[in-house]
Every structure is written in C-alpha cells, then in structure tokens.
Amino acid sequence: MSTRTTLRPTDLRSLRDAVLDTAGTIGIAGAGTAAGWAGTLAQVDAVLDTTGLTGVITHNPGDMTVSLRAGTPLRQLQEELAPHGQHLSFDAARVADGATVGGLIATADAGPAALVFGSMRDLVIGVTIVLADGTVARSGGHVIKNVAGYDLAKLLHGSYGTLGVLAEVVLRLHPMPKRTATLAIHCSLGEAAEHAATVLGGPYEPAAMEWISDGTLLIRIEGTEEALDARLQRLRTALGTGELLDPEPPSDERRVRRIGTDESAARRNEAWGRHASLVRGAPGLATMRIGVRPSRLPDVLADLPTETVTAGLGTGVATVSLPPDAVEATHARVHAAGGTSVLRSRPPQVDVPAWGPPPSAIAVLRAVKAELDPQGRFGPGRFDDWM
Amino acid sequence: MSLDGVVRRAFETALSPEDVISDPVRCRSYECDGLTGYRVIPQLVLLPRDAAQVAAAVRVCHEHGVPFVARGAGTGLSGGALPVADGVVISLARLKRVLEVDPVDRRAVVEPGVTNLEITAAAAPHGLYYAPDPSSQQVCTIGGNVAENSGGAHCLKYGFTTNHVLSCEVVLPDGDRVTLGSDTGEQAGPDLRGVFVGSEGTLGITTKITVRLLRTPETVRTLLADFPSIAAAGEVVSDIVAAGIVPAAVEMMDTLAIEAAEEAVHAGYTVGVPAALVVELDGPTEECDVQFEQVKQICDRHGCTRLHIAGSPEERAKIWKGRKAAFAAVGRISPDYFVQDGVVPRTRLAEVLDRIAGMGTDAGLRVANVFHAGDGNLHPLVLYSAAAGETERAEKLSGEIAELCVELGGSLSGEHGIGTDKACSMPKMFGADDLAVMARVRTAFDPRGLCNPGKVLPTPRLCGERPGKYRPHPLEEAGVIERL
Ligand SMILES: Cc1cc2nc3c(=O)[nH]c(=O)nc-3n(C[C@H](O)[C@H](O)[C@H](O)COP(=O)(O)OP(=O)(O)OC[C@H]3O[C@@H](n4cnc5c(N)ncnc54)[C@H](O)[C@@H]3O)c2cc1C
Ligand SMILES: Cc1cc2nc3c(=O)[nH]c(=O)nc-3n(C[C@H](O)[C@H](O)[C@H](O)COP(=O)(O)OP(=O)(O)OC[C@H]3O[C@@H](n4cnc5c(N)ncnc54)[C@H](O)[C@@H]3O)c2cc1C
Numbered sequence: 128m129s130t131r132t133t134l135r136p137t138d139l140r141s142l143r144d145a146v147l148d149t150a151g152t153i154g155i156a157g158a159g160t161a162a163g164w165a166g167t168l169a170q171v172d173a174v175l176d177t178t179g180l181t182g183v184i185t186h187n188p189g190d191m192t193v194s195l196r197a198g199t200p201l202r203q204l205q206e207e208l209a210p211h212g213q214h215l216s217f218d219a220a221r222v223a224d225g226a227t228v229g230g231l232i233a234t235a236d237a238g239p240a241a242l243v244f245g246s247m248r249d250l251v252i253g254v255t256i257v258l259a260d261g262t263v264a265r266s267g268g269h270v271i272k273n274v275a276g277y278d279l280a281k282l283l284h285g286s287y288g289t290l291g292v293l294a295e296v297v298l299r300l301h302p303m304p305k306r307t308a309t310l311a312i313h314c315s316l317g318e319a320a321e322h323a324a325t326v327l328g329g330p331y332e333p334a335a336m337e338w339i340s341d342g343t344l345l346i347r348i349e350g351t352e353e354a355l356d357a358r359l360q361r362l363r364t365a366l367g368t369g370e371l372l373d374p375e376p377p378s379d380e381r382r383v384r385r386i387g388t389d390e391s392a393a394r395r396n397e398a399w400g401r402h403a404s405l406v407r408g409a410p411g412l413a414t415m416r417i418g419v420r421p422s423r424l425p426d427v428l429a430d431l432p433t434e435t436v437t438a439g440l441g442t443g444v445a446t447v448s449l450p451p452d453a454v455e456a457t458h459a460r461v462h463a464a465g466g467t468s469v470l471r472s473r474p475p476q477v478d479v480p481a482w483g484p485p486p487s488a489i490a491v492l493r494a495v496k497a498e499l500d501p502q503g504r505f506g507p508g509r510f511d512d513w514m
Numbered sequence: 515m516s517l518d519g520v521v522r523r524a525f526e527t528a529l530s531p532e533d534v535i536s537d538p539v540r541c542r543s544y545e546c547d548g549l550t551g552y553r554v555i556p557q558l559v560l561l562p563r564d565a566a567q568v569a570a571a572v573r574v575c576h577e578h579g580v581p582f583v584a585r586g587a588g589t590g591l592s593g594g595a596l597p598v599a600d601g602v603v604i605s606l607a608r609l610k611r612v613l614e615v616d617p618v619d620r621r622a623v624v625e626p627g628v629t630n631l632e633i634t635a636a637a638a639p640h641g642l643y644y645a646p647d648p649s650s651q652q653v654c655t656i657g658g659n660v661a662e663n664s665g666g667a668h669c670l671k672y673g674f675t676t677n678h679v680l681s682c683e684v685v686l687p688d689g690d691r692v693t694l695g696s697d698t699g700e701q702a703g704p705d706l707r708g709v710f711v712g713s714e715g716t717l718g719i720t721t722k723i724t725v726r727l728l729r730t731p732e733t734v735r736t737l738l739a740d741f742p743s744i745a746a747a748g749e750v751v752s753d754i755v756a757a758g759i760v761p762a763a764v765e766m767m768d769t770l771a772i773e774a775a776e777e778a779v780h781a782g783y784t785v786g787v788p789a790a791l792v793v794e795l796d797g798p799t800e801e802c803d804v805q806f807e808q809v810k811q812i813c814d815r816h817g818c819t820r821l822h823i824a825g826s827p828e829e830r831a832k833i834w835k836g837r838k839a840a841f842a843a844v845g846r847i848s849p850d851y852f853v854q855d856g857v858v859p860r861t862r863l864a865e866v867l868d869r870i871a872g873m874g875t876d877a878g879l880r881v882a883n884v885f886h887a888g889d890g891n892l893h894p895l896v897l898y899s900a901a902a903g904e905t906e907r908a909e910k911l912s913g914e915i916a917e918l919c920v921e922l923g924g925s926l927s928g929e930h931g932i933g934t935d936k937a938c939s940m941p942k943m944f945g946a947d948d949l950a951v952m953a954r955v956r957t958a959f960d961p962r963g964l965c966n967p968g969k970v971l972p973t974p975r976l977c978g979e980r981p982g983k984y985r986p987h988p989l990e991e992a993g994v995i996e997r998l
Pocket of ligand 1: 131154156157158159160161168174177197198227229231233234287288292293294506509
C-alpha cells in the first residue's frame with residue numbers, strides 16, 4: 128500500500144487548494160460513520176478529511192435558516208440551535224455517532240422524521256461545492272423559496288463523495304415541537320401494516336411511524352402542550368390498543384436541558400434507541416437500505432432472510448440486516464418490486480454488490496460524472512459497477 | 515430559415531400529419547407564454563398523443579439538430595415556453611390522463627398535461643389532495659409545475675413541487691425515455707429527479723409524473739387582520755414564527771393592493787388600512803384551536819385594528835378571493851403594470867418594502883404589494899401608464915427591485931422562474947463559475963444544446979435584447995385564472 132496523504136483543510140480556500148495541489152484520486156471523508164457504505168472505496172492517493180471544516184457561518188433565527196461548514200457534526204449543530212427552540216427536522220441514527228452534515232447529504236440518509244420532513248434533500252436550500260478541478264460553485268441561497276438556476280444540492284445528495292466536495296451548506300430549520308410522545312404497539316409486521324393504514328387514513332398526523340423487528344410498532348406524535356393528550360387519546364381509541372411510552376417532560380424546561388437532538392430524545396426513549404441501534408446493523412451481517420411503495424414493503428420484507436428490520440410503514444423505507452450471501456438476491460427482489468436498494472455496513476473483507484441493477488438513467492449519471500469529474504478523481508469505487 | 519421537407523416528413527411519420535402544425539397563423543397561438551412581451555413564432559408545433567410520440571419527435575430533433583421547446587398550458591410568467599425561431603414547440607396538452615390514484619400509498623401517477631387542480635380533484639374522493647397550489651392551478655399543467663418547481667400560498671408549511679414529486683419519466687434530449695427518482699423518497703445515487711424539477715424545460719421533457727398526495731387537513735382556520743403599518747404586520751409574522759407555529763399560509767397586502775382587491779371583488783377588506791394579513795392554520799382540530807388563539811393574541815399585541823375570522827367555508831373562500839384577485843384588480847387602479855417575483859429573507863421584509871417605496875417615489879411611480887409573507891416571496895406590482903410614456907421607467911424600476919432582493923440576501927425568483935425574462939440578471943446572483951457549473955450539468959443532459967436553448971442561463975444573444983412589457987394573460991382577461 129502506498130503512503131496516503133491526508134488533507135485536512137479548515138476553510139473554503141484551503142479546501143480548494145488541497146484539491147488543486149493534489150494529484151490523483153481522492154477519497155472524501157467526513158466523520159467516518161458511513162465509511163463502509165455503498166461501493167468499497169478503491170485505493171486512493173489522498174484522503175480529504177472534511178472534519179476541519181466546521182462551524183456555523185450564520186444562523187438567522189427569525190428566518191429559520193442556518194449556513195455552516197459541511198464538516199460540522201449535525202449533533203453539534205442541533206446543540207447550538209436548541210436554545211433558540213429550533214432544530215433541523217432530521218434524525219438519522221448515525222447523527223448520534225457524530226456524522227457530519229456533508230456526509231449525511233452525500234449518503235442521502237434519513238431517519239424516522241422523514242415521514243413528514245423528507246431527507247436532507249428537502250432541508251438543504253443552498254450549497255457551495257468544490258469540484259475535482261478546483262472550481263468553487265454555489266447554488267440556491269438563504270431563502271426557502273428560490274427557483275433561480277439548477278439545484279446542485281440535489282445532485283450531491285446521494286453522490287457518496289463522487290461528484291464534488293460539499294464545503295458549505297444552508298439548511299432550513301423548523302421549530303422544535305413543544306411536546307413529543309410515542310405510542311407503542313406490540314404486534315407483527317402484518318398487524319403493524321393494518322394499524323399504519325388506520326393511522327395514515329385518519330386525521331392523526333403522525334410525526335414518525337416505524338415497526339421494529341422485536342415486534343413493536345412505534346408511532347410518534349408531536350404538537351402543542353395543550354393538545355397532545357387529546358390527540359393521543361383519540362389515536363389510541365382509533366387503534367384500540369397502544370401503550371404510551373415515557374411522556375417527555377414538558378416544553379421549556381426540557382428545551383433547556385435537552386441537547387436539542389432527536390437522537391438525544393431517542394436515548395431517553397429506549398424504544399427509539401433500539402430503533403437506531405437496529406439501523407446501525409449487526410456484526411457479521413450485511414445491512415441494506417431499501418425503499419419500495421409502502422404497501423409493498425411487508426411482502427418484500429417477508430421474502431427476505433432478515434435478521435433485523437426497521438420498517439417505515441408510511442415512507443416505504445426499511446433498513447435490514449441479513450447474511451451477506453443474501454445481498455444480491457435482495458437487490459433483485461427489491462428491484463422487481465420497483466424499489467431501490469443500497470448496501471450499507473458489512474463484515475470486513477466481504478465482497479458483495481453495493482448496488483442493484485442500474486437505473487434507466489445511468490447514461491445521464493455517467494455524463495454528469497464525466498462533466499464534473501472527468502478524470503474520475505473523487506471516490507473511485509463507490510458506484511461500482513454503475514460508473 | 516424554415517424546416518425543410520425531410521425534417522417535416524420525419525415529424526409527420528413520428529406523429530401523424532394532422533398532429534404537425536405548420537400553418538403560421540395556427541403556430542402563432544404558441545408564440546408566447548404568460549410573459550407576452552416576448553414573442554417568437556416557431557417553425558412547427560407538434561401535438562403528440564402519448565409519451566412514445568414525444569420520444570419519437572425528440573429523436574427527430576436530435577437527429578436533425580432541431581431545437582425544441584416543451585409547452586404545457588403556457589401560463590409561465592418568465593418566458594420559459596417561448597419558442598425558438600428555427601425550432602419546434604412540443605405541446606403536452608394531449609397527454610392528460612390521470613393514470614393512477616393510489617389511496618393506500620397516497621400517490622398519483624399522471625401525464626404532464628393534467629392540470630394541477632385535476633390531480634386534487636382526482637384525489638379528493640379519497641380524502642387526499644396535491645399540496646403545491648399555484649394560483650394558476652385551474653389551468654397550469656403538472657408538467658409545467660415540475661419544470662418551474664412551482665409554489666403557491668401553502669408552500670410555507672408543505673413545501674414546493676420538488677418536495678412532492680417522487681419520480682418522473684423523462685424523454686431526454688436524445689430521445690431516450692428514462693425514469694428519474696423512484697417510488698419512495700429513498701434514492702439510490704445522486705438525485706437526478708431533484709435536478710430536473712425546476713430546470714425550466716432545459717433538461718428534457720417529462721411524460722409521466724408520480725406525485726405524493728397528502729391527507730386533507732381535518733381543520734382549516736383562516737383570519738384576516740388589519741394593521742396600522744407594514745412593519746406591525748411584519749412583526750406579527752415574525753412572532754408567529756417565533757412562537758413555533760408554522761401556518762399553512764401567511765399572505766400580506768398593502769394599501770394599494772387592498773384598495774384594488776376590494777374594489778374588484780368586495781371581499782370585505784378594509785379600504786385605507788396600511789396593511790392586512792391573511793393567516794391560515796390547518797391540521798388536527800385540537801392543535802389548530804390552540805394555535806389559532808395564539809395567533810389572535812399576537813395580532814392584538816401588534817395593534818391589530820380589525821380581526822375578522824372566517825366563520826364558514828364561504829367566508830374563508832371570500833377572504834381568499836380578495837387575496838387572489840389582487841393582481842388582476844390592480845388593473846382597475848392603473849392602466850398598466852409590471853409584476854415582479856423576488857424573494858428576501860423573511861426578517862428583511864419591512865426593510866425591502868421600505869426601500870421599494872423609496873425607489874417608487876424616486877421614480878415617480880406607485881408600487882402595490884401583495885405577497886407570500888411567510889416565505890419572503892414578494893410580488894411587487896409596478897404601476898404605470900404606457901400612454902404617459904412611463905414604460906421604460908417602470909421596467910427599470912421593476913428590474914431594480916428584483917436585483918434589490920438579491921442584494922438583501924434573497925433570490926431573483928421565488929416561483930415564476932428565470933426563463934427568458936431574467937436570464938440576463940443571473941450574473942447578479944451567481945458568479946461566472948457557478949453559472950459555468952450549471953452549464954456543465956446542462957451539457958450532461960443535453961450535449962447538443964437543443965432542449966429549450968437560451969433559457970435560464972445567460973447567453974450573449976439573449977442579453978442583447980430588452981425584456982418585454984407585462985400584459986395580462988389572456989386567461990386572466992377572460993376571468994378563468996387569477997394571479998397570486
Ligand atoms: C485520516 C483518514 C484515513 C483513511 N484511510 C482509509 C484507508 O486507508 N482505506 C479506506 O478504505 N478508507 C480510509 N478512510 C476512510 C475513507 O476516506 C472513507 O471510507 C470515505 O472517504 C468516507 O467515509 P466518511 O468518513 O466520509 O463517512 P461519512 O462522513 O459518513 O461520509 C459518507 C459518504 O459521504 C461522503 N462525504 C462525506 N463528507 C462529504 C462532503 N463534505 N462532501 C462530499 N461528500 C462527502 C464520503 O465520501 C462518503 O462516501 C480514511 C479516512 C480518514 C479520515
Ligand atoms: C395568473 C397566473 C398566476 C400564477 N400563479 C403562480 C403561482 O402562484 N405560483 C407559481 O409557481 N406560478 C404561478 N404562475 C406561473 C405558472 O402558472 C407556473 O409557472 C406553471 O407551472 C406553468 O405551467 P404551464 O403548464 O403553463 O407551463 P408552460 O408555461 O407551458 O411552461 C413553463 C415551462 O415549463 C416547461 N415545460 C412545460 N411542460 C413541460 C414538460 N412536460 N416537461 C418539461 N418541461 C415542460 C416549458 O418548456 C417552460 O419552460 C402563475 C401564472 C399565471 C398566468
């Protein structure tokens with residue numbers, strides 16, 4: 128193995144210089160929480176470590192927007208926002224492990240809150256990126272409503288460090304809910320799907336709804352201090368079952384104590400903590416992220432040799448752990464159901480395909496890569512065998 | 515130049531002869547969109563009947579180097595569907611089937627020519643609706659909405675077109691048919707669907723769109739509140755946000771806009787007040803009731819001079835009618851006007867309105883304001899009289915207002931798009947490198963540059979020309995749609 132250079136820029140200028148002054152291939156690294164996801168990074172000449180690019184640039188509480196450097200751990204951002212009663216409505220499991228904002232965008236990750244707020248693509252309103260030839264480009268801006276020019280943030284969302292380096296991002300924020308509560312129902316996946324239909328078919332507006340494979344359906348409700356109990360009561364009546372898990376201490380006092388992260392809420396709340404730990408995967412197994420039409424999810428999951436499952440019954444997105452030799456068949460099964468799949472964590476030295484069959488637009492993807500990174504410098508191997 | 519016989523016959527084979535319009539008089543119906551100041555008559559207008567014919571037509575363009583422009587309903591306000599003189603217009607008007615409404619998975623699959631409101635109409639029996647609601651929703655097509663990433667009054671809470679499109683089938687500029695996005699929000703690889711949405715018809719033609727549907731809210735509550743100043747109304751908006759309330763809509767109108775609207779539709783607005791707000795909350799009844807009380811208190815705190823709560827769906831409709839009529843109604847108080855579409859950070863609303871007023875005074879022109887206060891999206895109406903020779907001054911003022919929005923940290927456009935109208939202002943908002951990278955993305959989709967050329971990104975040719983005057987869209991004149 129050749130000696131690898133590690134570049135650790137601390138601002139936009141030194142980031143650009145680092146890219147320009149380095150010859151050869153570059154692996155873009157954030158906190159390393161998803162280092163093994165997607166295709167295996169090939170031998171690279173240099174690793175560009177973004178964890179020196181940290182800090183909030185501007186937070187405008189009245190506009191509910193924040194701009195920050197992409198190497199900032201999201202957890203840290205949430206802590207800074209909490210005293211203002213604001214947060215990024217995003218709760219991917221690895222936020223708790225220190226994942227950076229840039230890495231979360233690059234991996235198109237999301238947590239249970241995606242049911243209402245979507246993934247990072249729906250929360251990023253502006254980006255500054257650095258391309259492999261040193262070009263610095265900006266798109267979007269600081270306002271939530273903006274249709275000027277192409278949305279480069281979307282292009283980087285899910286690009287796994289292969290198209291450019293996210294240097295700075297602007298995010299849209301939301302008010303922290305005054306109160307949060309979770310209803311738990313012990314049931315099979317099939318029963319959970321029926322409950323989910325009731326919840327989604329009524330005026331209950333769940334903030335998250337996930338089934339986990341130890342046999343629990345978790346339904347999170349967020350709202351005002353005054354109205355939440357009545358809403359929970361109504362939901363419980365409609366479902367005819369459900370256990371209320373540790374109601375949280377009310378509002379303002381909590382806001383001060385709360386580190387402001389959804390993952391800290393998860394820690395307090397064992398059930399969501401369990402959910403997050405299942406999403407992280409298990410030793411000796413492969414973890415895959417799959418997405419299909421929500422109504423097809425139970426059937427698809429029933430066909431897979433899963434060891435653990437977290438299933439978003441409203442979103443159609445599930446994270447599953449299964450034996451590595453089942454990865455290929457899983458890609459095929461999900462693809463046959465019209466869905467998408469990607470390999471996440473896996474045992475070391477296991478060589479299984481990261482991606483399923485290529486999308487119909489693969490030629491466009493290759494053309495985008497060729498335009499933005501013609502020499503293939505960034506993230507070689509991540510999209511094998513697609514490009 | 516006219517397209518020679520070979521190319522024309524190729525189009526006639528790809529479609530059918532009667533679906534290829536070459537008569538210049540008929541082609542003239544397609545010479546502009548809602549930005550009627552720019553007009554170009556295309557060589558041919560193609561009226562495909564399905565996606566396969568769209569693909570076949572685009573393939574002919576690709577093989578013969580013919581530029582093409584997709585067209586939905588032609589309600590665009592930035593000249594996005596402006597034809598190219600040596601090219602063809604491909605109208606999607608005949609692709610208007612709702613292919614599927616899936617109440618279980620809460621989504622619909624539609625063809626591009628389906629109107630925005632038709633999606634909600636198809637979803638309504640299931641207690642669902644399609645959230646983005648441009649005020650042209652009765653007429654504008656979902657294909658046009660995808661191209662423009664359209665917004666509307668309720669986008670503050672519910673997001674824009676891009677947040678509601680799961681996937682789209684796209685005919686690429688070489689005639690290939692591909693799907694961007696997937697059945698869920700989950701994606702494998704870069705989000706090409708997200709790049710396509712809002713690309714203003716420059717990356718391909720969408721022929722099938724899968725959209726998310728939302729459950730119709732249980733309760734909707736609407737109020738109309740008058741204030742002694744624009745600043746006071748602005749503070750109300752800030753305080754609502756600070757209270758952690760995300761309203762479904764917050765709209766503001768100033769004296770001139772109120773006067774015009776009230777004269778036109780008698781919606782019960784107070785003529786003469788400096789500012790009025792329309793605030794709407796929706797969601798579970800218990801939540802709405804609590805937050806509505808809070809909003810009322812905030813209004814009182816800022817010197818609200820009159821608070822009118824819609825007591826029935828009819829009253830609610832009336833409040834909205836006044837708001838939505840404001841644009842067209844301005845015609846009653848001024849012979850001509852330009853409509854602008856810029857965005858500022860919400861906290862700078864008072865400042866920007868102040869500066870706009872000052873600029874108006876300096877130019878000797880009146881400016882009416884009616885806008886989406888919740889997301890800082892302004893639609894200043896610059897009033898003038900062409901007969902009095904004020905056109906040039908008004909046009910200049912309107913352009914300066916858009917650029918002022920950029921100066922204050924905002925955007926050149928919040929929902930109407932860049933199109934032909936503002937391509938030349940793009941360098942005010944983006945640097946040369948930013949634009950060059952956008953051009954590289956465009957090249958990846960359209961290496962030959964045939965797909966809606968000249969739009970969005972500035973070109974020397976385009977920027978040598980002068981923007982045109984605003985005229986009401988024929989559908990507005992006919993009273994079919996209203997402008998928000
Ligand atoms: C000092 C150091 C040495 C390393 N040595 C090796 C090695 O020898 N062999 C090896 O295989 N790996 C090595 N890695 C890890 C390797 O770089 C990572 O596998 C990969 O580049 C990214 O994982 P991550 O840390 O970024 O995870 P995350 O931060 O979670 O990022 C996940 C994905 O997002 C991308 N990404 C993260 N931040 C950004 C951003 N700002 N802009 C664009 N894309 C972004 C990443 O490229 C990655 O694909 C090393 C990492 C470091 C920090
Ligand atoms: C009175 C009035 C009120 C309006 N209010 C709003 C509002 O509140 N919010 C808002 O956002 N807009 C508003 N608009 C602007 C306009 O209605 C929207 O931009 C709308 O999305 C345009 O749709 P269309 O079908 O008319 O598209 P067109 O005007 O026909 O085309 C617009 C652009 O889309 C492209 N296009 C059309 N179809 C396709 C396709 N299938 N594939 C790819 N590209 C395509 C065209 O090439 C063009 O660039 C308003 C317009 C009017 C006249």
